[in-house]
Amino acid sequence: MDRLFIQAKPIIHRLKEAGYEAYYVGGAVRDYILKREIHDIDIATSATPMEVKSIFSSTVDVGIEHGTILVIHEGRGYEVTTFRAEARYVDFRRPESVSFIRSLKDDLRRRDFTINAMAMDEEGIIKDPFNGREAIEKRCIKTVGSATERFGEDALRLMRAIRFVSQLGFKLDSRTEEALIQQAPLLQNIAIERILLEMEKLLKGKKVKRALKIARKSKLNHYWPAIFNQDYIIDQLIEMPIEELTLMERWLLALYLEKAEEPQKQLKKWKMPTKEIKKLQRALSFLTWRMKNKWTNVQLYRAGKEIAGMVEKVVCVLQDKSPHLVTAIIYEQFAEFPITDRSQLAITGTDVLKWTQKAPGAWISQLLNQLEEEILNQRIPNEREMIRGWVKAWENPSSNKYSKH
Structure with missing residues (x-):
């Protein structure tokens, strides 16, 4: 039996000692049979929420109106839910009301799919009134x-x-x-x-x-809401070798195929977190550029290791090639760079202000951008004194080999 079941056994024992039925239920039982990794243990019991609370000293009312109590055991929380029957659904999502019952079979009857309508006791014996195991075999x-x-x-x-x-x-x-x-x-x-x-x-x-x-x-x-609601997007995706792409890479590929003028709006329709939207927008910009160009050191650096890896894998898929090992090649290129982000520069913007005695402004960012390019293209080393000389020269382009342009 999986260690997560073993860790939850004392809860089952306590409920049974108090005279109630108690079983592991749901996805954990399904995944146990399938020999898949188990993430969460859910327990169903004939005890009502108040009876559960009377048995355990540490509980949290996470969904007591639906019969669920979180039982804290050895620092870990377990959802313990009373066997229940549900009244009619009024919003295509939740029942109008629930009633607590004492029958395991009737509790399993309300579940979605037969593979999720199994229970297991603490000895590993499966209760399967709706033939979920047969469905798994088939x-x-x-x-x-x-x-x-x-x-x-x-x-x-x-x-x-x-x-x-x-x-x-x-x-x-x-x-x-x-x-x-x-x-x-x-x-x-x-x-x-x-x-x-x-x-x-x-x-x-x-x-x-x-x-x-x-x-x-x-x-x-x-x-x-958007993107995948277009049939032509799905038609293209199912013809492509997308198996090795990650979740974000699959979103990126779909975005590219849609060729939306405002990808941010499309992703917002999905209510996607802002951080992920920004990441995909940035990746899409580099992907669009990459489909017409080969990577330069500077563009690779600007993209960053993660975005460049995402982009290159999607490029492979768009060109009907396997993206296998492509990220390793990108990462090897990064390993050869003298710097991989601005924080690795031997100087800071404060140093630049001190050396030039100029007022802060957008020019600092422009200078640092050019400095990064010079270092990446190995025209100057990433050494403080060498950079100091380069900054002085950058201030006076007419009198030396460096130029602001």
């Missing part, structure tokens, strides 16, 4: 009960279905796929932030092309 994503009802209850499950296709390399059960095609418009009711979380997991998956094909076929992508 490598199949199948809803618990009616697919139309499950997607109608929570439209985010439309994204989760194809996300699992990408992550696990499974296929959709035929009835599940039929319902996904019919219910695709329901995705309009889901917050963009939630769609983005699923989209990024989908884009990170090893079978991302398979998932994108389903999104295209079902027209689910038409309800995404």
Whole structure:
């Protein structure tokens, strides 16, 4: 049994000693069967939230209205949720109300897919009333009960279905796929932030092309906010060797294919964090330049190791080449540079002001930019006294070999 299950065992024991049922549930059980890395342990129990709180001394009410209590054990938090049944869904995302029950089977019945509707006791015995293990063996994503009802209850499950296709390399059960095609418009009711979380997991998956094909076929992508909602983008992506690209590189490639005049606006439609938007904008600028030019030392330096690596991998994919090892080559070039960022200069802007006795201004940045180029092109060494002489010469271009232009 995985160490994370073992670490959580005392919680199961305490609940059982108090007379309640308790099981590991959800993705951890699925991943245990699949021999995938387990990240979080969730526990389901017949004990009500108040009964859970009475058993454990350290708890946090993280979602008590939905039956979830965070139990702190040896410095780690575990979500313990009461078996529950759900009333009708009113917003295609959450039930109108939940009621606490004592039946494990009825609790598992409300879950999305059979692969996620299994439980395991502390001895490793699997409870599988909806044949999730069989679905795993068949490598199949199948809803618990009616697919139309499950997607109608929570439209985010439309994204989760194809996300699992990408992550696990499974296929959709035929009835599940039929319902996904019919219910695709329901995705309009889901917050963009939630769609983005699923989209990024989908884009990170090893079978991302398979998932994108389903999104295209079902027209689910038409309800995404930007970029991937264009069929021609998906059509191109699934023909390219994108398997070795990272999440951000896949976003970058899609942005380039779209040729949007204002990529920032497109990414903002996805409610992407500002830091990531700026990074992708910068990478797109260098990618557009790189598709028409070969790297120079200066451009490589300006891009920086990370952005240059991203760009070069995407260039390979656009040229139908494998990006395997290309970042290593870029990194080797960086290793030969006398400096890899401005902080490595032997002088600072303060030194320049002191030597020139001039007022601060934009000219300092211009000078440092030119200095970096001189050092990168090995026209002067990165040594303080040599640079001091170069600065003095830069001040008087008419009387020496250095020029400001």
